[in-house]
Amino acid sequence: MTSVFIINGFLDSGKTDFINYTITQPYFQDRRATLLIVCEEGEKEYDPKVLERTRTIMEVIDEEDDFNARNLMELEKKHRPGRIVIEFNGMWLLKDHKLPWNWKIEQQITMINGATFESYFTNMKSLLAEQIRGSELIIMNRCDALEDKIASYKRNIKALNQQADIIFENKNGEMNVTLEEDLPYDLTNDPIVLSDKGYGIWYLDALDNMDRYKGRIIEYTGMVLHPQQFPKGYFVPGRMAMTCCAEDIAFLGYACKYDKEEELKNRQYIKVRAKVNIEYFEDYGKEGPVLEAISIEPCGKPKEEVISFT
16 A cells, blocks of 8 residues: 555645655655655745655646546556655545545645634635544644634634644744633632533543543533443433534533443433543543543533534
């Protein structure tokens, strides 16, 4: 299989700068050639000397119809690269294009210009969402003077892709993003009481900052879900959440240990008070927040059954 690295992003998002930097790094060096497929040409250009020194061969496909498996296979036959890097066009949907059968996507990275993120998120959310959802790493650059917005931006991105690593950069490099002061609940309270909006933000923040909540008691209104693959004595008290638009709703929640879970009905609303433990859970495939119920009480539906992150 041929390894493929896809770099997403709209024009002026920093894709070319990122690729220029990456191909010169020691960790990216390889005795075999790298095929660089550029699907849109912005203001920045690739230095021919750098391409030659790094054994990188550049090909341009700027017509969407030409980005197809047959043409891509021909490029691979022509250059016989050890790996392929694709600077993908931000206005195309990757899911609409088939790659050759022997191409394996090793990593997908989305570049975002922080100065224009709000505009794209408002006006081109579906395109941006597709880029974010498929990426393991998301880099938002040009975040100078955006300190007061970064917490919100991070929550918007995490709502679309909970597993992705997110890096924020300014002119000095990577920024240390701390969301604690922006949380809509008081971490000094015991228990920490979560409103509808607070639940969504807590759910996302707990993924990145598990130590903040380890051993803490939380209280919120949740809906019961019994996943078939869960072991006896566990269920999920979560909420339906709009992660992108009205057509994109998901159930978000963490596993909860409760010795009377079989008495709870699916989609029943309950008032949950639970201790947050950080431990390995089989369904996660890794360590994560696992709740330990202190009290469970039936309750009525919340005013807003579907929460949002904005």
